[in-house]
Amino acid sequence: MYSKYDEAQFHLRLTHELHAKIKQRAKMNNRSINAEIVATMEESLSKPSPVRGYRDEEERLASLISEQVKEVAADILRKEKTRS
Numbered sequence: 001m002y003s004k005y006d007e008a009q010f011h012l013r014l015t016h017e018l019h020a021k022i023k024q025r026a027k028m029n030n031r032s033i034n035a036e037i038v039a040t041m042e043e044s045l046s047k048p049s050p051v052r053g054y055r056d057e058e059e060r061l062a063s064l065i066s067e068q069v070k071e072v073a074a075d076i077l078r079k080e081k082t083r084s
Contacts, residue, residue, distance in 0.1 A: 012037070022036055022037060
């Protein structure tokens with residue numbers, strides 16, 4: 001059987017601006033402010049977190065080379081476009 005005590009509770013401090021945004025979004029989604037915060041957090045946490053930094057030197061170099069290849073390709077495409 002469900003009990004309201006099965007859930008963790010805590011107090012959350014928000015800026016007035018953020019509170020107003022959440023309140024507006026909750027109204028648009030026909031949710032309570034609490035339900036909107038929970039839905040937003042669940043959606044955010046369901047996505048994988050971006051990796052910050054590099055695992056090793058090879059990964060850093062691969063990223064660097066990839067960016068350089070993108071720049072070269074973009075330059076070639078720009079030059080081709082100006083020739084047309």
